[in-house]
Amino acid sequence: MQSGSPEAVEGRDFEVGPGVVRAARGRPYERQPDDPLYRPLRIFSLDPTVSQLEGAVAEVEVPYEPLGPGPVGALFEVDDADSVQRTHWGRADLDDSAVLLRNGIAPSVTNPLFHQQMVYAVCATVYHAFRQALGRHVSWGFEANRGEAEQRDRLRVLPHAFEGRNAFYDREAGELRFGYFQAEDDATGRTPPGGVVFTCLSHDIVAHEVTHALLDGLRAHFCRPTGPDVLGFHEGFADIVAVLRHFGHRDLVLAAIRRTEGRPEGSGLLTGIAHQFSQSRGSTQPLRTAFESMAAGCTEPKPYAKDQEPHEIGEVLVQAIFEAWTTVFNRKVEPYLPGRPSVPTRPPGQQAGAGVPGHLHPGHRLLPAGGHRPGRIPAGLDHR
Secondary structure, three states: OOOOOOOOOOOOOOOOOOOHHHHOOOOOOOOOOOOOOOOEEEEEEOOOOOHHOOOOOOEEEEEEEEEEEEEEEEOEEOOOOOOOOOEEOOOOOOOHHHHOOOOOOOOOOOOOOHHHHHHHHHHHHHHHHHHHHHHOOOOOOOOOOOOOOOOOOOOEEEEEEOOOOOOOOOOOOOOOEEEEOOOOOOOOOOOOOOEEEEHHHHHHHHHHHHHHHHHHHOOHHOEEEEEEEHHHHHHHHHHHHHHHHHHHOOOHHHHHHHHHOHHHHHOOOHHEEEHHHHHOOOOOOEEEOOOOOHHHOOOOEEEEEEOOHHHHHHHHHHHHHHHHHHHHHHHHHHHOOOOOOOOOOOOOOOOOOOOOOOOOOOOOOOOOOOOOOOOOOOOOOOOO
16 A cells, blocks of 8 residues: 555445445336236327227236235336325235236226326336347336435335326326316317326326436436436436337227328327327317428428427437438338338329329238238348
8 A cells, every 4th residue: 555545445435326225126017927018008009089990008018026915016106195085095916816817907098097097017028128129127216215214125106196288207206297287168089178188098197207306316416407318318318208109009099000001100199298288278289299291380390499499409309309200210111012102192182092003002912013922021120
């Protein structure tokens, strides 16, 4: 040891940071040999305003774990305490044998137990997507034992946390808090005027907020607004995840492709974010969109400006990502739809795909023009 250097003291040379402890303690359930792979649960694919013909309900495969009433798992704890009504709306028991036989609780706007199932299923599937993409566990960024007698390693999810037109990730408390509110008298679409809107039933809002929590665990300093783009990246990244999750709902994707003649970028079902939330305020457009040109009166991508608020800056990122995605998609489908024009060209009143070159007919079998043998998947094309 050199003269003047600090003396080595056992137990004081290094400190294990709280992030290391959280990563060690907050780990997902490790499947046992006799456990099933997945727990099928039903959710709203977007929100309660989507029709059955558009794939309103999706059945998702949630990675299996034993659950306590709540539900409470290894990473998420749903607590349905309602501070406004001063009540607790019960605890969904997804391990109950009758519930298991029905693939979970039936989707319902009025059943708070389904609300609990909805937030758990969306949060668990988004976490699983992160885990698959990164090849490792993702730890939480909040202080797990802040103000509590016992160490808490789960993200707490409150479906009916408050009355208000908002939902947010509370880093200090380690919670996702979802509000509920009354729609305006001029509400549009399938949102009844004066009806109660639950943000916990919006797939996009739940996916968006849990992504904030996951990104906080990956990059804790991104919560500090050191520049105008930092919080904008947080919002944009959360929106990207929410929109990409739409493509995992098969019936929704099929409905969008049929409606847009093979152009999913033109479907608000796939590219719009938080439809019901926006309809409740009298708007006919989604709250945000992955394609500005699909919004009313817009012909150019959303421009960037430093004085924009974080959600607007994030929308610029989202639209840049999906513009690239559209380019790749169009190249992929070109062998199947030769001569497809860049914009729809069918005459007014003519059925979509009814003999128009380059258009996708509802019964189209999606075989490339080059003549691949039926039943054979062409190399380089993703059919998932």
